[in-house]
Structure formats: structure tokens, C-alpha cells
Amino acid sequence: MILLRVIGMMLLLTMASLLPSSAAESDLRATIAKFATATNFSATEAVVRELAASGDPAVEKPLAALAGGNLYIRKADSQIFVGKESGDGIQLLDPLSGDKAAAAAKADLSKIKVNNGLRRTIRDVLGTLTLRAKDPAVRLAAAATMFKAPDAANIEPLDAAIAGETVPSVKALFDQARAASILVSDKPEADKLDAISAIAARGDRDALSLLTLTEAASQGAVKDAAAAAIGHINSTLALWDAGQNIWYGISLGSVLLLAAIGLAITFGVMGVINMAHGEMVMLGAYTTFVVQQVIRTSFPGLFDWSLVIALPLAFLVSALVGLAIERGVIRFLYGRPLETLLATWGISLILQQAVRTIFGPTNQEVGNPSWMSGSFDIGQLAITWNRLWILVFALLVLAVLLYVMKWTRWGLQMRAVTANRRMAASMGIRTPWVDALTFALGSGIAGIAGVALSQIDNVSPNLGRGYIIDSFMVVVFGGVGNLWGTLVGAFSLGIVNKFLEPYAGAVLGKIVVLVLIILFIQKRPRGLFALKGRAVEA
Amino acid sequence: MRGNFSTITKMFSAGVVAAGLSMSAPAKAAEGTIKVGILHSLSGTMAISETTLKDVMLMLIDEQNAKGGLLGKKLEAVVVDPASNWPLFAEKARELISKDKVAAVFGCWTSVSRKSVLPVFSELDNILFYPVQYEGEESERNVFYTGAAPNQQAIPAVDYLMSADGGSVKRWVLEGTDYVYPRTTNKILEAYLKSKGVPAEDIMVNYTPFGFSDWQTEVSAIKKFGSAGKKTAVVSTVNGDANVPFYKELGNQGIKAEDIPVMAFSVGEEELAGLDTGPLVGHLAAWNYFESVDTPENKKFIDDWHKFIKNDKRTTNDPMEAHYIGFNMWVKAVEKAGTTDPDKVIDAMVGVSVPNLTGGYSTMMPNHHITKPVLIGEIQADGQFETVSQTPGLVMGDEWSNYLPDSKNLISDWRAPLSCGNFNVATGKCGGKGTN
Numbered sequence: 001m002i003l004l005r006v007i008g009m010m011l012l013l014t015m016a017s018l019l020p021s022s023a024a025e026s027d028l029r030a031t032i033a034k035f036a037t038a039t040n041f042s043a044t045e046a047v048v049r050e051l052a053a054s055g056d057p058a059v060e061k062p063l064a065a066l067a068g069g070n071l072y073i074r075k076a077d078s079q080i081f082v083g084k085e086s087g088d089g090i091q092l093l094d095p096l097s098g099d100k101a102a103a104a105a106k107a108d109l110s111k112i113k114v115n116n117g118l119r120r121t122i123r124d125v126l127g128t129l130t131l132r133a134k135d136p137a138v139r140l141a142a143a144a145t146m147f148k149a150p151d152a153a154n155i156e157p158l159d160a161a162i163a164g165e166t167v168p169s170v171k172a173l174f175d176q177a178r179a180a181s182i183l184v185s186d187k188p189e190a191d192k193l194d195a196i197s198a199i200a201a202r203g204d205r206d207a208l209s210l211l212t213l214t215e216a217a218s219q220g221a222v223k224d225a226a227a228a229a230i231g232h233i234n235s236t237l238a239l240w241d242a243g244q245n246i247w248y249g250i251s252l253g254s255v256l257l258l259a260a261i262g263l264a265i266t267f268g269v270m271g272v273i274n275m276a277h278g279e280m281v282m283l284g285a286y287t288t289f290v291v292q293q294v295i296r297t298s299f300p301g302l303f304d305w306s307l308v309i310a311l312p313l314a315f316l317v318s319a320l321v322g323l324a325i326e327r328g329v330i331r332f333l334y335g336r337p338l339e340t341l342l343a344t345w346g347i348s349l350i351l352q353q354a355v356r357t358i359f360g361p362t363n364q365e366v367g368n369p370s371w372m373s374g375s376f377d378i379g380q381l382a383i384t385w386n387r388l389w390i391l392v393f394a395l396l397v398l399a400v401l402l403y404v405m406k407w408t409r410w411g412l413q414m415r416a417v418t419a420n421r422r423m424a425a426s427m428g429i430r431t432p433w434v435d436a437l438t439f440a441l442g443s444g445i446a447g448i449a450g451v452a453l454s455q456i457d458n459v460s461p462n463l464g465r466g467y468i469i470d471s472f473m474v475v476v477f478g479g480v481g482n483l484w485g486t487l488v489g490a491f492s493l494g495i496v497n498k499f500l501e502p503y504a505g506a507v508l509g510k511i512v513v514l515v516l517i518i519l520f521i522q523k524r525p526r527g528l529f530a531l532k533g534r535a536v537e538a
Numbered sequence: 539m540r541g542n543f544s545t546i547t548k549m550f551s552a553g554v555v556a557a558g559l560s561m562s563a564p565a566k567a568a569e570g571t572i573k574v575g576i577l578h579s580l581s582g583t584m585a586i587s588e589t590t591l592k593d594v595m596l597m598l599i600d601e602q603n604a605k606g607g608l609l610g611k612k613l614e615a616v617v618v619d620p621a622s623n624w625p626l627f628a629e630k631a632r633e634l635i636s637k638d639k640v641a642a643v644f645g646c647w648t649s650v651s652r653k654s655v656l657p658v659f660s661e662l663d664n665i666l667f668y669p670v671q672y673e674g675e676e677s678e679r680n681v682f683y684t685g686a687a688p689n690q691q692a693i694p695a696v697d698y699l700m701s702a703d704g705g706s707v708k709r710w711v712l713e714g715t716d717y718v719y720p721r722t723t724n725k726i727l728e729a730y731l732k733s734k735g736v737p738a739e740d741i742m743v744n745y746t747p748f749g750f751s752d753w754q755t756e757v758s759a760i761k762k763f764g765s766a767g768k769k770t771a772v773v774s775t776v777n778g779d780a781n782v783p784f785y786k787e788l789g790n791q792g793i794k795a796e797d798i799p800v801m802a803f804s805v806g807e808e809e810l811a812g813l814d815t816g817p818l819v820g821h822l823a824a825w826n827y828f829e830s831v832d833t834p835e836n837k838k839f840i841d842d843w844h845k846f847i848k849n850d851k852r853t854t855n856d857p858m859e860a861h862y863i864g865f866n867m868w869v870k871a872v873e874k875a876g877t878t879d880p881d882k883v884i885d886a887m888v889g890v891s892v893p894n895l896t897g898g899y900s901t902m903m904p905n906h907h908i909t910k911p912v913l914i915g916e917i918q919a920d921g922q923f924e925t926v927s928q929t930p931g932l933v934m935g936d937e938w939s940n941y942l943p944d945s946k947n948l949i950s951d952w953r954a955p956l957s958c959g960n961f962n963v964a965t966g967k968c969g970g971k972g973t974n
Binding site for chain 1: 580581583585586589590702703704705716744745746747749750751752754755756758759761762765766767779782783786787789790791792795796797799808809811812813814817819820822916918919924926
């Protein structure tokens with residue numbers, strides 16, 4: 001037994017001494033130590049390049065930490081560590097092995113500064129280093145960075161990587177990165193022509209950027225081929241641009257729809273000129289903020305669900321405030337639009353200032369849950385997740401509202417009161433309560449719109465101000481009292497706006513839309529889809 | 539009897555009131571106070587930025603009183619709310635000067651509010667300290683500009699982007715909100731870029747309305763403009779509320795600072811407080827002060843601020859530093875003049891030098907602008923800026939831009955014998971007109 005153990009120990013010892021990394025590792029450590037004496041960005045960059053030149057995948061850890069601003073110098077002994085925030089101090093980790101070292105206070109450390117140039121350099125060198133990484137996603141990212149930063153020196157490692165690559169999508173991107181590198185190398189013309197056709201097949205803006213550079217830098221057949229490819233890409237991109245404008249228009253339309261849909265009830269169905277509508281949206285956004293605050297402090301695991309949790313609460317908060325406004329003020333002012341306008345304007349100011357007093361005048365941070373961040377591509381169209389979800393959500397809200405109006409008893413009463421109040425009252429409907437609940441419903445819907453809008457806009461006391469005019473525009477344009485009109489109005493305004501914007505600019509575009517609406521209202525004063533109702537009769 | 543009784547009560551209560559007054563503020567009753575006007579919007583759209591400045595002024599006045607006041611008298615803040623309403627700024631300024639008899643006013647944020655109060659200050663001859671970076675093309679006897687002029691922010695920022703450290707930018711997007719500050723600044727920048735040999739097709743200028751929230755088209759246009767094979771950067775004079783949706787859209791469409799950096803002139807720590815800055819790391823801002831600046835003066839200022847506002851999370855920002863400098867300059871000038879009479883203080887102000895928060899001294903120049911260092915910072919994941927570049931010395935504010943044909947011959951010198959804010963050196967006459 002003892003003998004075995006001794007032999008085992010000896011074996012271990014010999015293995016340790018045979019490991020080739022130890023010598024290289026001490027070299028790496030010596031290089032990393034140079035960070036401590038690098039006083040400016042170019043000196044730091046030189047150290048980064050030296051580390052990258054070693055070709056050792058182990059340098060990925062310290063370089064990634066540096067790019068993320070997490071590489072520190074311990075002031076006491078000028079040692080370099082990767083730092084991780086933990087509580088008040090910073091947990092130090094060995095830059096190569098990742099072993100835990102002592103924690104330290106922030107004051108005892110100095111962070112190694114990085115700037116954009118340095119981050120770019122690190123991204124590029126990491127690209128070369130991670131070509132052979134195990135995770136295909138990392139290899140994909142490596143290929144993408146190498147495509148963007150073509151370098152003749154990349155051809156050889158790419159060739160080796162292509163030979164060993166098994167995942168087809170990664171391999172395709174490797175091929176493109178290789179083609180990009182060939183364009184900047186001194187390879188023969190035939191190779192470059194192949195490379196141009198490989199890159200042109202991508203058809204995106206990155207390819208365009210690369211080909212533009214090639215066209216400017218070369219002569220003869222290569223120049224012509226590049227020019228032809230650029231022309232081709234440009235013509236397909238023009239089509240995609242039109243598609244993109246439509247998508248942007250739909251997305252803007254969905255935001256307008258969300259903001260206006262509550263107003264379509266309070267103004268459209270009930271005929272109340274509710275200037276405090278925007279503030280109901282704002283209250284919904286602040287409810288989201290409060291919900292996220294509570295979740296952040298007490299249940300961090302639920303963060304991705306915060307919006308779902310905030311929805312019913314926002315509806316409730318805004319609906320209750322709406323109910324209070326209707327019972328307290330508006331019910332005394334039915335049939336007196338001017339007074340209603342002034343009173344609700346005053347209420348909007350009161351609500352704004354109240355929120356300002358409670359939460360402060362500055363913006364509040366409402367985070368995006370992970371499923372609402374980032375974007376995905378359909379062809380050359382980049383679609384952001386939050387916009388897509390808002391579109392889905394807006395349509396969903398409209399569908400639910402339509403259902404409530406058409407198929408529920410309450411909706412029937414609501415429509416009855418709108419169509420003929422006295423007849424409805426004679427039939428035993430308590431019209432004052434229908435009024436109150438309808439107003440609460442409209443306000444509540446504005447509140448859930450606030451939850452969605454908190455994802456794309458500021459959460460500040462002024463949030464509602466930005467939407468009130470657009471909302472009225474949508475409702476009036478679409479036809480007062482008609483939810484379908486609101487839908488069509490919102491989307492047509494959104495799309496027209498987004499088609500004008502690239503040519504006329506945002507400021508002029510808005511003016512043109514306003515003028516168009518004014519002209520339209522002259523022709524059809526009741527909007528796209530006119531409906532008979534109290535608002536029209538009044 | 540009844541009449542007598544009520545007279546006695548009246549006398550008695552008057553006595554109590556008088557006693558109460560003299561007990562609560564003996565110093566006031568004895569020597570009077572010096573009133574300082576604070577003219578910042580506490581409601582309406584600009585409250586988001588200006589409320590903080592009102593608070594920092596109250597803090598500075600408190601601190602000065604704790605040090606024993608000024609000229610042996612206590613300072614008293616008079617706060618009014620112009621409610622983000624430009625004409626109301628003029629009314630409130632008049633009220634502060636004529637009714638409250640303030641010795642100086644600290645206030646305004648937007649250029650249009652400043653333009654609206656200018657006639658009031660020259661008519662009633664009082665002093666305005668204006669703490670925000672602005673477009674220049676102005677120098678008034680009654681105004682002291684403690685924020686940055688374009689050459690103390692915009693020009694050095696562009697210089698940085700053009701340098702190797704900043705990425706040797708060749709193509710420029712000038713993105714701004716549609717009002718006087720971005721339009722004038724962009725005019726100056728366009729002229730400056732062209733003077734540096736940037737061809738017109740490499741400059742794209744775009745404006746959006748106030749409070750703009752749908753940035754999809756603009757951000758994708760930036761992306762498109764940036765894919766011409768030349769290093770591209772965005773110089774943003776987008777104002778206030780529109781910034782959060784702008785940055786959110788940048789993050790969502792995946793525009794990284796390493797590829798297309800955005801250099802902002804109106805985004806400070808306060809604006810970033812409403813944002814998740816993770817996707818924005820590396821985007822830039824140019825200011826004369828960052829909260830992250832590591833000096834003892836700044837540390838004390840931040841600690842005092844947190845104590846005063848009773849919230850450790852509240853940030854500090856550049857306009858706050860401008861008020862800090864402006865207030866200390868005014869205190870020094872009043873001490874130098876020995877009076878708070880605005881006429882004498884205005885003359886005493888020129889040449890006054892006080893410590894700023896970035897470890898140096900700021901001096902009031904004869905053109906009523908001050909000297910400041912220019913810092914370029916990159917946004918960090920914690921919502922702070924990290925200084926990546928700093929001018930080697932102090933930069934003197936240049937009110938009349940040298941890059942605009944209308945104003946390049948103008949200078950300002952409020953010292954006798956010139957005493958002129960728009961002296962034309964070509965014609966030798968006072969009274970030139972700049973752009974806007």
C-alpha cells in the first residue's frame with residue numbers, strides 16, 4: 001500500500017515537471033505584469049499584442065477581463081488580478097488560473113483603463129485566439145470579428161480552422177472571413193475575384209463596407225468585379241430598406257395604438273376630452289418601476305417576469321385613479337367639453353407634480369427583461385425584440401377590448417349607454433356606474449400601455465406629455481368611437497410617418513403628417529370610420 | 539372695556555410676533571441678509587434637469603452661511619419656479635430683482651430661457667450666473683457663463699475622435715434636437731470639420747423634435763452611413779428626454795461603441811441614471827467635470843451633496859460644478875468689492891480665480907467666460923464616466939466662434955476702456971452680430 005502511494009506520488013511529480021505549460025506560463029505572467037507599468041493606452045495595447053502573439057489560449061481570460069474593465073493592479077505589490085465585485089469590496093482572481101486570491105477594498109486597487117480602441121484590439125486578437133474554441137457560438141463570434149477586421153495574416157489560421165470545422169454555419173462564416181482577408185492580401189487576382197463573389201453572396205452592409213474599401217484600393221478586373229457586386233448589393237438593399245420602413249411604421253403604429261387605445265374608450269366612446277390620459281400611461285410606467293424595485297430588492301429571480309406582474313397592477317392603479325377622477329370631477333361636467341378639457345388638464349398637472357414630488361424629477365430606470373433585449377435578423381431586416389413584443393401586446397390588448405365590448409354584458413351596457421342614454425336608463429341600466437366603469441376601463445388600459453412604453457421610453461413625470469397629442473390624432477383620424485378605426489388610424493399614421501422620415505427628416509415629417517390630417521378632417525370630419533354615438537350627437 | 543381688551547390683545551400678540559421673529563433670527567433683524575435668487579424650473583419638462591441645480595445652490599448657500607456668511611451677513615436663498623415656461627423666466631427674473639432685491643441670480647438651463655431673461659438683467663442691472671454648456675455667440679455684461687462654450691466642449695471632443703486614440707474618425711453624423719444650441723453647435727462643427735479637410739459627403743446632419751421617442755429610422759440611417767468603409771462616429775447634441783430612447787435603440791440595434799462611437803454633449807451622470815448602461819459601455823461624452831474625477835475637492839463635494847440631499851445614490855454632474863465655481867467666484871468678488879452692488883461686483887468678477895473640482899483653478903476672463911479643463915469620458919457599466927482623455931491645460935471659453943464667418947472677427951472684453959461684448963476687430967467698432 002505504502003509502496004503504491006509512493007510510486008503514485010512520484011508519478012505525479014514527474015508529470016508535473018513534464019507539463020510544458022509551466023515555462024510558458026511564467027512567460028505569460030511576466031508579460032501580464034507589464035500591465036502595471038503601462039501608463040497610457042498605447043503602452044497597454046503593446047502588452048495586449050504581446051500576449052496575443054504568444055498564441056496561448058490561456059490569455060483569453062485576462063484579455064476578456066481587461067476589455068470588460070475588470071483587470072486591476074493591487075497597489076501594494078503591483079500584482080495584476082481579475083476582479084469581481086462582491087459586496088463592498090472586490091474579489092480578486094488569478095488572471096491565468098482563475099484561482100481565488102484575497103478580497104480587497106476598492107481603494108487598494110487601481111483599475112486598468114480601457115478605451116474603445118483598446119477594446120477593438122482585444123476583440124480582434126481574441127477572434128484569432130478563439131478560432132478553435134469548443135463552443136460553436138464562440139467560434140462564430142470569432143469568425144464575425146475576423147470578417148470585420150480582415151488581415152492577410154489571418155488566412156493561415158483560418159485555413160487550418162476551416163479544415164477542422166464540422167459545423168456548417170460556422171464553416172461558411174470562416175470561408176467569408178477568409179475571403180475578406182484575401183481581399184487585403186497580395187494574393188493573385190483570380191483568388192480575389194473568388195473572394196469578391198463569396199463576400200457579395202452575404203449581401204449585407206458589412207459586405208458592402210468591405211467591397212467599397214476594395215473598390216477604392218484596387219484596379220482592373222478586381223475593381224470592376226467589386227463595383228458590380230456593390231451595385232448588386234445596393235439594389236437588393238434598397239428593397240430591404242422599403243421593407244424596413246414598413247416594419248418601422250408598423251412598430252411606431254403599435255406604440256401609437258397602445259397609447260391611443262385607452263383614449264379611444266374615454267374620448268371615443270364616452271366623449272370625454274381627457275387631457276390627463278397621458279398621465280394614466282405615466283402612472284402605469286411608474287407602477288412598473290415600483291414593481292421592478294421590489295423585485296430587485298426582494299425577489300431577484302423573478303426579474304424576467306416583472307412586466308407580467310406589473311400588468312395587472314398597472315391596470316388596477318390607473319383604473320382606480322381614473323375611477324376617482326370620473327366620480328370626483330368629470331361626472332359633474334358631462335356635456336361641457338370646454339370645462340372638461342380644462343379640468344382634466346389641471347388634473348394632469350396635479351398628477352405630474354405629485355409623481356415628481358414622490359419619485360423625484362429625474363428619470364427612473366426600468367430594465368428590459370432578457371426576452372425583450374436585442375434583435376434578430378430576417379434577411380437584411382433587423383427586428384428588435386422589444387418592438388416585436390410591443391406589437392404583439394398592442395394587438396392582444398385590442399383583441400381583448402373588442403371582446404369585452406362585443407361579447408360581454410358590460411360591453412353591451414356600455415354600447416347601449418353610448419347609443420341612447422335615456423333609453424338605456426329606462427331599461428334599468430345604471431348609467432352613472434356604466435360611465436364610471438367605462439372611464440376606469442379606458443384609464444386602466446392606458447396604464448397597461450404604460451407598462452409597455454416603459455420599455456422604450458423614459459420613465460419620468462413628463463412621459464405622458466409626449467403621447468397625448470399623438471393619441472388624440474389617432475383617435476380623431478380613425479373615427480371617434482370606433483376601435484377598428486383606431487387600429488387603422490394608428491398603423492396608417494405610423495407607416496406614413498416612417499416613409500416620410502428618411503426623405504423629409506423627423507421634424508418636417510411630423511409637420512407633413514399633421515397637415516395631411518388637418519386636410520383629411522376637412523374632408524371627413526368624423527374620421528376614417530364614422531360611428532353614430534353620444535360623442536357625435538352631443 | 540371690550541374695546542380696551544381687544545386692543546390689549548392686539549398689542550400683546552404683536553409683541554409675541556415681534557419677540558418670535560427676533561428670537562428665531564436675531565442676526566437677520568440686526569444686520570439684514572443678502573438675498574440670492576435661484577431661477578430654475580421645478581415643474582414642467584425642464585424640472586428633470588433643473589431641480590438638481592436648485593438643490594445644489596441651496597447646499598452652497600447653507601455651507602457659506604455655516605462659514606459665517608458673506609460680509610458679516612447671512613445669505614438667504616429666494617427660490618422661484620419658472621415652470622419650464624420661457625416668458626415666465628423673464629417675469630420671475632423681474633420679480634426676483636425688483637421685488638425681492640436679490641444681489642445675484644443663479645439660473646436658467648435652456649438657451650431660449652437665457653435669451654428670454656437677458657433684457658431683464660440688462661434693464662435692471664443685475665447679475666446672472668448661467669451654468670450650462672451652450673452654443674456661444676453671445677457675451678453680455680450682466681451674464682457670467684460658467685458652463686462650456688463650444689471650444690470648451692465640442693471642438694476638443696471632435697479633436698479627440700479625430701486622433702489615433704479616439705479611432706481616427708473619418709465620417710461624421712451630427713445628430714441633434716431641433717433648437718438653437720444643436721443648430722449653432724453643428725454649424726460650428728461643420729465649419730470646423732471642413733477646415734480639417736473632411737469632404738461634405740462624409741458629414742450627415744440630422745435633427746429630431748424635442749422629446750423624440752421613435753429612433754428606429756435615425757439609428758438605422760446611422761448604421762447605413764457607417765457602412766461606407768470609413769471609421770464613423772456620431773456627435774450627439776440630442777437634448778434631455780430624447781436621449782434615453784435614443785440610447786436604448788442604439789443598444790437594441792447592436793451599435794457598439796467600438797464600431798460607431800457616439801459622442802454626446804448633453805448626456806451626463808443624471809441622464810444615465812435612468813438607463814441600463816451595460817450595452818452602452820464605451821460611448822462617449824465631453825464635459826468639464828465627471829463625478830468619477832478622483833480629487834479631494836470632488837470627494838468632499840460629493841459627500842456634502844449626499845449628506846445634503848440625504849440620498850447616497852444621487853449623482854453629481856457638470857452644471858452642478860459650474861454653479862459651484864460660479865457661486866464661489868461671486869462670493870470672492872463680493873468680498874473683493876466689499877459690497878453686493880451688482881455694478882461693482884461685475885467689475886470685480888473679472889480675474890477672480892477659484893478652485894474647481896477637477897484639481898485646478900478656474901478664472902473668470904474679461905469675456906465673462908471661464909477657464910476649464912476639457913474631459914472626454916467613456917460610459918461605464920455602472921453609469922459613471924471614465925476619463926479617457928483630458929486637455930493638458932485649461933481652455934479659455936471663446937464666446938465668438940472663430941469658425942463661423944459672421945463671428946470670427948468679434949471679440950469681447952468687458953474691462954474698461956473697451957467694455958464691449960461684441961467688438962469687431964476688422965472694423966474697430968463695438969456692436970458686431972454673430973450667428974443666430
